[in-house]
Amino acid sequence: MTDSCPLPDDDRGGLRMVLAVPLVLLTLIAGFFCWCALTxxxxxxxxxxxxxxxxxxxxxxxxxxxxxxxLWLLPWVRRVASWGWATPALVVGGVAAVRWALLEG
Known part of the structure; x- marks a missing residue:
């Protein structure tokens, strides 16, 4: 007889919290450097x-x-994190790209 423990089918809450750390840190890094570029x-x-x-x-x-x-494009990340997790970083990166493109000098 095997001693197997059934795993929960939907343990997305814990994985979402683990994935939130790098997503939030990268978003904060992007935001800080965008703020530096704008100021x-x-x-x-x-x-x-x-x-x-x-x-x-x-x-x-x-x-x-x-x-x-x-990171968000990885299939196992997209399964637990909606597009809303990546949107702020993409907006901030877009602002930085526009600042770079419009840089005079």
């Missing part, structure tokens, strides 16, 4: 350091948003 103001066209900081912040924000989207 840094160059003193003039000669301020290469400020322009480099904006580009780096935009790149890091877009990268964190892309990592969130990549």
């Amino acid at each position: 840094v103001r160059p003193n003039g066209p000669w301020d290469d350091g400020a322009y480099a900081a904006i580009v780096l912040s935009c790149l890091l924000s877009a990268s964190a948003a892309a990592a969130t989207a990549t």
